[in-house]
Each structure stands twice: as structure tokens, then as C-alpha cells.
Amino acid sequence: MVDEVTSSTAAAAAANTTGADATAKKWSLWPSFLSWIPTSTDRIIAAEKRLLSLVKTPCEQEQVNIGSGPPGSKIRWFRSVSNESRFINTVTFDSKEGSPTLVMVHGYGASQGFFFRNFDALARHFKVIAIDQLGWGGSSRPDFTCKSTEETESWFIDSFEEWRKAKNLSNFILLGHSFGGYVAAKYALEHPEHVQHLILVGPAGFTSETEHPEWLTQIRATWKGAILNHLWESNFTPQKIVRGLGPWGPDLVRIYTSARFGSYAEGDVLTVEESRLLTDYVYHTLAAKASGELCLKYIFSFGAFARMPLQQSASEWKVPTTFIYGFQDWMNYQGAQAARKHMKVPCEIIRVPRAGHFVFIDNPTGFHSAVSYACRRFLSPHPDNISLPEGLTSA
Numbered sequence: 001m002v003d004e005v006t007s008s009t010a011a012a013a014a015a016n017t018t019g020a021d022a023t024a025k026k027w028s029l030w031p032s033f034l035s036w037i038p039t040s041t042d043r044i045i046a047a048e049k050r051l052l053s054l055v056k057t058p059c060e061q062e063q064v065n066i067g068s069g070p071p072g073s074k075i076r077w078f079r080s081v082s083n084e085s086r087f088i089n090t091v092t093f094d095s096k097e098g099s100p101t102l103v104m105v106h107g108y109g110a111s112q113g114f115f116f117r118n119f120d121a122l123a124r125h126f127k128v129i130a131i132d133q134l135g136w137g138g139s140s141r142p143d144f145t146c147k148s149t150e151e152t153e154s155w156f157i158d159s160f161e162e163w164r165k166a167k168n169l170s171n172f173i174l175l176g177h178s179f180g181g182y183v184a185a186k187y188a189l190e191h192p193e194h195v196q197h198l199i200l201v202g203p204a205g206f207t208s209e210t211e212h213p214e215w216l217t218q219i220r221a222t223w224k225g226a227i228l229n230h231l232w233e234s235n236f237t238p239q240k241i242v243r244g245l246g247p248w249g250p251d252l253v254r255i256y257t258s259a260r261f262g263s264y265a266e267g268d269v270l271t272v273e274e275s276r277l278l279t280d281y282v283y284h285t286l287a288a289k290a291s292g293e294l295c296l297k298y299i300f301s302f303g304a305f306a307r308m309p310l311q312q313s314a315s316e317w318k319v320p321t322t323f324i325y326g327f328q329d330w331m332n333y334q335g336a337q338a339a340r341k342h343m344k345v346p347c348e349i350i351r352v353p354r355a356g357h358f359v360f361i362d363n364p365t366g367f368h369s370a371v372s373y374a375c376r377r378f379l380s381p382h383p384d385n386i387s388l389p390e391g392l393t394s395a
Contacts (some may be wrong), residue, residue, distance in 0.1 A: 036246040039287045044138045047281040052111045054274065057123040058094045063087040063138075063246045063328075066141075066162035088131050088163045089138035093119055095127040100173060100196070100378040102126035105160075107178030107204070109293065111137030111285045114177075116278070117268075118360050121368040125379055126173070133183065135292020144294040147309065149307050150394040151340040156183045157190055164194060173375060178331070178357065182299065185321075186312050192318035199374050201324045201367075202357050205299070205306040206335030222303070232302040233238050242286045250392040253283040261361055268364060295333050311335060314342035321347045322374035325395075326355030326362060349395035350374065350388070366391060 045061075052059065052166045066081040092196055093113060102122060106112050112130035122128050132139040133156060146152040158184065166171075176184030181203025188195045219225040242249040257279040261270050270278065301304055321343070323336040333349055340347045350370045355362035369389040376383040 008152065029306075037243050037249070037287050038247060039284045041138065042283045042289065044077065044281075044288060047277075047284045048089075048111075048113050049139060050114050051277045052091070054116055054277065055089070055093075055119045057120050058174045058302075059119070061091050062090050062092075062165045063252070064090050064163055066134075066159055066166055069388045083356045086134060086142060086159070088134060088140075088159065088164070088166075090132075093123040093128040095123055099125065099127045099167065101171070102128050102173045102175060102243070102373065103169070104128065104130040104172070104377075105133065105176040105180035105184050106130075106136070107176075107180045107202075108296065109286065110177070110180075111281075112141040113137070113278075114358070115282050115360060117364045118367065120139070121364065122371065125372060125375075129164065129167075129169075131160075133180065133292055136282045137293075141291035143289050146295070146298060149298050152295045153183075153186055153294065157187050160187055160231070161191060163205070164191075170194050171196050173197045173199065173378065175201065175371070177201040177360070179204050180298070181205070182310065183340075188315075189316060190315055198321040199320045199324065199371060200321065200336075201359060202329045202331040203310070203323065204304060204306075205310045205333060206339055207305055207309060207311070207332065227304045229354060233297055233386065235294055235297050237290070238294060239286045239290060239293050242283070243290075250279070250283045254279045257282055260360065268362070269288075270361070272348055301371050311339045311342075314339040315341045315344065317345050317347075322344050322370075323347075323349040323395075324359060324367065324370045324374070325349070325351050326357060326359035327351055327353050327393075328356040330357055331358065337395060350372070351393040351395055353391055 013308055039344070042209070049061070052061075064087060065085050066088055068085055087113070091167065104112065104115055106114055111132045115130055119128055124145060135141050135144060135155075137255045144155070145157055170193075172195065174184045174197070175190060176182070178201070182205035183199040184198060185205070190196050197327040220229060242252060242331050257275060261278070262274070262322065274323075323333065325333040327338075333351060336349050340349065350373065352363055352370055355366060360367040372379060372391055373386065373389055373392070380386055
């Protein structure tokens with residue numbers, strides 16, 4: 001697969017460096033051992049390439065030019081003194097002719113490489129396209145100056161729509177994880193004509209500020225809770241800690257990756273090589289210039305409760321939807337159950353055992369089965385004869 005990511009990768013990295021992120025370009029002029037934050041756009045792409053070397057399916061990596069702003073939009077999804085073009089880092093995997101298209105959108109603090117354990121299995125059935133959302137991963141990182149929930153949502157929805165136009169896509173299956181699930185759902189509400197089916201994996205945004213549990217109320221009442229809430233409202237992100245540690249940032253990320261993906265779930269533990277490459281990749285994506293990460297306080301209140309919850313829009317849903325949750329997911333599937341009561345389109349909720357919030361890393365086999373089942377009407381001439389795979393649970 002490494003041989004397949006050749007000239008397109010080089011062109012993508014060059015385009016992103018020259019047009020998408022001037023700050024990263026200046027960083028790349030310094031040797032890493034002289035930099036307080038040893039990363040750059042080029043290093044993100046290089047780390048991504050190393051991680052994707054674990055994937056056997058050939059792929060093409062490209063930087064998709066989405067222009068300098070969506071025509072006719074009242075709210076620009078970036079603020080800049082210039083009109084320089086922005087780019088969405090995109091990876092497309094080889095597939096059989098006629099395969100349905102599956103577009104995968106990562107969550108908060110992540111990027112498309114997090115799906116590295118899934119690309120081979122999914123590419124057997126789909127034309128898989130994975131992206132880094134604007135402001136994350138190897139995509140452009142414009143200055144983030146949105147000042148409201150509406151503007152922030154437009155940042156992600158409009159940039160995704162411009163990417164879709166640039167790729168000339170329509171009639172695709174849209175899969176989003178966590179915050180990416182929130183974005184995917186909001187996009188499908190605004191542009192349902194392009195989405196055949198929506199798959200929301202541990203999606204954020206289905207519960208509101210008024211629905212937070214008693215334990216959170218108790219925490220907020222303490223001085224520690226007050227400090228945490230202040231940090232949240234001040235837009236203090238975990239990435240700032242990684243950057244603040246400078247050359248010691250990779251060590252913190254290594255501890256996080258080992259703890260988070262090593263023993264949290266009871267599923268398939270990462271190999272030593274997977275852990276090493278994922279840690280390297282995660283560090284570079286977290287330590288790069290702050291951009292999309294600054295959306296957090298505008299979309300969610302402290303505790304990750306949505307300011308404009310998706311549940312309120314459930315009756316407006318126009319796209320058939322499948323929810324996928326790990327058994328140990330901290331995102332509560334009951335929010336999806338509540339929303340389903342008001343939906344007027346087919347909706348199902350699948351739970352995957354031996355998995356937490358990153359179900360596609362914790363138990364990739366169970367996740368692949370859930371996705372295939374969710375898409376059975378696109379993959380089988382007799383979808384009604386297909387039963388829920390063994391081990392999965394319907395909520």
C-alpha cells in the first residue's frame with residue numbers, strides 16, 4: 001500500500017504547506033530538535049502515511065481544494081484577512097466497481113487515521129473515503145474566530161459541503177463518530193438529498209444542558225467544578241496541554257494512547273507496532289496549530305452536553321439512520337432511543353460488545369459486522385432475510 005501513496009501524497013503535502021497553513025510552513029523550516037513543539041503539517045502527513053502503511057488496501061491521498069468560502073453563505077466558515085484556499089485531507093481506498101460509497105468522519109481531537117483498523121475490512125464492500133475535518137489532522141487549519149453555535153456548525157457543515165462538491169459526490173453513506181456524528185447528523189438535516197444512509201457511531205449531541213445527571217450537578221457545585229467549568233468556557237482544550245509541554249508532549253500522548261486503547265475495553269488490544277504508530281500520529285495531529293478544536297465551547301456546555309441538541313430535530317430527520325454504540329461507551333444510547341420516538345424515517349440502534357467509545361478500535365470485528373448490517377440494503381439483494389449478526393444487540 002505504501003507504494004500506492006506516491007505522487008498524490010507529495011503533491012498533497014506541498015499544496016497544504018504552501019496554501020493551507022502558513023504557520024505550519026514556518027515551523028517546517030526549523031529542525032524538530034530546535035522546535036519547542038516538534039511538529040508541522042508535513043510531519044502530520046508523514047505520520048499518517050506511516051500509520052496507513054498497516055493497511056493493505058491501496059489508497060490515494062489528496063488535499064481537496066474547497067476554495068476560500070462557500071458561495072452565497074451568510075456565515076463564512078473561516079475568518080481570514082486573505083482569500084487563500086482551504087484544503088480537506090482525504091484518503092480514498094480502492095474498491096470493486098459499483099461498490100456503494102462510504103464517507104467516514106472522525107470525532108473531536110481525532111482524525112481520519114483513527115479508522116486505520118477498519119479500512120481493509122470496509123473496503124471489501126464499500127468505496128471508502130475518509131477525511132480530516134477542516135481545522136484538524138492534515139487539513140487546513142484556519143484561524144477559528146466563530147462566536148456562536150450557529151457559526152460553528154456552519155464552519156463544519158459548509159466546509160464539508162464544499163468538499164462534497166469538489167469531489168462530485170452524491171448518494172453516499174455518511175458515517176460519523178462522536179463529534180463527527182454530530183456534524184454528520186447536522187449535515188444530513190441540511191443536505192438530505194445527498195445522503196443515502198446515516199451511521200452515527202457513539203454520536204455526541206443528543207442530550208442537552210438541562211439533562212445532565214445529578215453527579216455533574218454536584219461536581220459543578222464544588223470549587224473544582226467551578227474551575228473546570230471556567231476552563232471549559234475559556235476554551236481551554238486538552239491540546240493546549242500537549243503544546244505547553246513542548247518536547248515532552250509526545251510522552252504525555254504515549255501515556256494517554258496506552259491507557260485509552262490498551263486496557264479500556266475488552267476487545268482487540270493494539271499491537272506494539274499499532275500503538276507506536278498511532279501514538280506518533282496522534283501527537284502530531286494534537287500539537288499542530290489550534291483551529292477546529294476551538295469549536296468545543298460553542299457546541300457543548302461543560303460535560304459535553306449539546307447547546308443545540310439533535311433530539312430537538314428528530315422529527316425533521318429525512319435520512320434512514322443507524323446508531324452504533326460500544327457496550328462500555330460513555331455516550332448514552334438512551335439519547336438515541338429518545339430521538340427515535342420522534343423520527344419519521346427507519347432507525348435502528350446497535351450495541352457492540354467488548355468496546356467503549358472508540359468501538360472501531362476496541363472491537364473492529366464487531367464494528368464491521370454492525371456497519372455491514374446497517375448497510376444491508378445496499379449490499380444484499382435480499383436485505384430482509386439478513387439477521388442481526390451474533391454478538392450484537394439491538395436496543
